[in-house]
Amino acid sequence: MTSDSRPNPFLYLQRNADNDPHGVFLQSADQTVTNAEAVVSAKKLAYEFRRLGVKPGDVVALDLPDQLSILFTEAAYHEAAISTVIPDGYVADDVFQVDWIFSSRTPTPQRGARLVSVDSPFLQQVDQNPYGIRPRDEPMDTLRIIYSSGTTGTPNAIPLTRTALQSFDDALDTWFQGDPFLVLMDIGTPWGFGGFFLSVKGGRPFLSVGGAAPEAIVRLAAENAVTSLKGSPAQIAGFVDELEAQQRTLPSIETVWFGGTMMPPGVAERVRRATEGCDIYCMYGSTEATIATSRLYESDDPSNAGQILLGSQVEIVDDDDRVLPDGTAGRIRHRSPGMVHEYLGDPDATRRAFRDGWFYSGDLGFIRPDGGLSLTGRESEVLNAGGVKVDPVKLDHFAIANANVTDACSFEYETSSGLRQIGIALVTDEQIDVQALVAHLTAEFGVAAPKLVARVDSIPRNAMGKPMRRVLAEKYKES
Numbered sequence: 001m002t003s004d005s006r007p008n009p010f011l012y013l014q015r016n017a018d019n020d021p022h023g024v025f026l027q028s029a030d031q032t033v034t035n036a037e038a039v040v041s042a043k044k045l046a047y048e049f050r051r052l053g054v055k056p057g058d059v060v061a062l063d064l065p066d067q068l069s070i071l072f073t074e075a076a077y078h079e080a081a082i083s084t085v086i087p088d089g090y091v092a093d094d095v096f097q098v099d100w101i102f103s104s105r106t107p108t109p110q111r112g113a114r115l116v117s118v119d120s121p122f123l124q125q126v127d128q129n130p131y132g133i134r135p136r137d138e139p140m141d142t143l144r145i146i147y148s149s150g151t152t153g154t155p156n157a158i159p160l161t162r163t164a165l166q167s168f169d170d171a172l173d174t175w176f177q178g179d180p181f182l183v184l185m186d187i188g189t190p191w192g193f194g195g196f197f198l199s200v201k202g203g204r205p206f207l208s209v210g211g212a213a214p215e216a217i218v219r220l221a222a223e224n225a226v227t228s229l230k231g232s233p234a235q236i237a238g239f240v241d242e243l244e245a246q247q248r249t250l251p252s253i254e255t256v257w258f259g260g261t262m263m264p265p266g267v268a269e270r271v272r273r274a275t276e277g278c279d280i281y282c283m284y285g286s287t288e289a290t291i292a293t294s295r296l297y298e299s300d301d302p303s304n305a306g307q308i309l310l311g312s313q314v315e316i317v318d319d320d321d322r323v324l325p326d327g328t329a330g331r332i333r334h335r336s337p338g339m340v341h342e343y344l345g346d347p348d349a350t351r352r353a354f355r356d357g358w359f360y361s362g363d364l365g366f367i368r369p370d371g372g373l374s375l376t377g378r379e380s381e382v383l384n385a386g387g388v389k390v391d392p393v394k395l396d397h398f399a400i401a402n403a404n405v406t407d408a409c410s411f412e413y414e415t416s417s418g419l420r421q422i423g424i425a426l427v428t429d430e431q432i433d434v435q436a437l438v439a440h441l442t443a444e445f446g447v448a449a450p451k452l453v454a455r456v457d458s459i460p461r462n463a464m465g466k467p468m469r470r471v472l473a474e475k476y477k478e479s
Helices: 009-019 035-052 066-078 120-127 162-173 190-201 214-223 233-245 267-275 347-353 392-400 434-448 469-475
Strands: 024-027 032-034 059-063 082-084 100-103 114-117 142-147 157-161 181-183 228-231 255-259 279-286 290-296 304-308 313-317 330-335 358-367 372-378 383-385 388-390 405-414 420-428 452-455
Touching: 009 035, 009 066, 009 190, 024 035, 032 035, 035 066, 035 120, 059 066, 066 082, 142 162, 142 190, 157 162, 181 190, 181 214, 214 233, 228 233, 233 255, 233 267, 267 279, 279 304, 290 372, 313 358, 347 358, 372 392, 383 405, 388 392, 388 434, 392 405, 392 420, 392 434, 405 469, 420 434, 434 452
Parallel strands: 059 082, 059 100, 082 142, 100 114, 181 228, 228 255, 255 279, 420 452
Antiparallel strands: 024 032, 142 157, 279 290, 290 304, 304 372, 313 330, 330 358, 358 372, 383 388, 405 420
């Protein structure tokens, strides 16, 4: 089998199949796979990998539906290969070598990668394969390549090592608490993958929502009496929308965890009604250094990041990396036992973000007298209106406080004269009085109030639910 020093999801799966062959490995809205079935499927896929020439240490990119991607991931571990799910449009050519792409559609090309089409003939061939081969025993350090959020630029590739994966155990008391839990993020996100890893390691079913409609996700949660829900605020709000549309509640849900961005005002109370009184927790952290803080969500204050978690260290420093006293705002740096220490293929970004064992998130904040962390903005996202700077989160939060606004995202755009101005995109109902809202924004923020207000159907967000301000900046750039 495997030890804690060599985590391998395939060996965990093999152990689960030996101990409980009929136990559930994976359950989605329309599919249930037992441990024994998963072992056979993964071994048949591994046989095909080996026949094609996949070698230990090869980077295998998976561009597949979630449930199929999970079985391919297990096959990659069987062959001691490194799995990844590349973000749409991302090109790894100058960052790291992608050796294989297994795809059920037309993926973004990667230089030097061999493309394998996962279609009906391919799957029929796999189904005929033998499954008596033994797993590769080559040592593995990097088990998966994941990606930073990319909200203000191109995502950075991050090697997820054995040590980092082991640190997911520390998250059991926070993000992954509850049994059974349901992660609303797909397997391509770090937290979706983390939920899968902890499920197979713990010998419990992984509940997979990837690609499912809201009605199916609610059904999956109800049928499994889910006790804890994880996701972005937008995903959680969508889940509650479906419950309200069905005029039902899910009292089995005891806790709801979210991170990445703020919860729109009013959503938290709807979540509590829909679950008949669950506790809601918010988290602050990063893909690079994991979770730093959390708090019981008792207010919509977007600046309150909560208390620093046991095992994490958070400091506030000035531009020369000198530690600042409590109450003084500065740059946030964070470290934890499971953090990563580099970005693949980008030494400049690595030097900026990782120094002396710390990860510099780019966020700004201060330590409160109670030891908690307050956020005051993000270096790369601070909006600048003629020299007057403003935190975009404060603009967003103020706009969403309007009863007729369901979502908002402020951004900085370039005018035709080359000046930088502030804009805001709003998702609203038909009753919105835009002129009144603009007047309120001007009264609150003065010259930093948005000069452009755009009504949109939805706010562009990444897989982690964070708003993509740069997408709006490009969209509304004046020519």
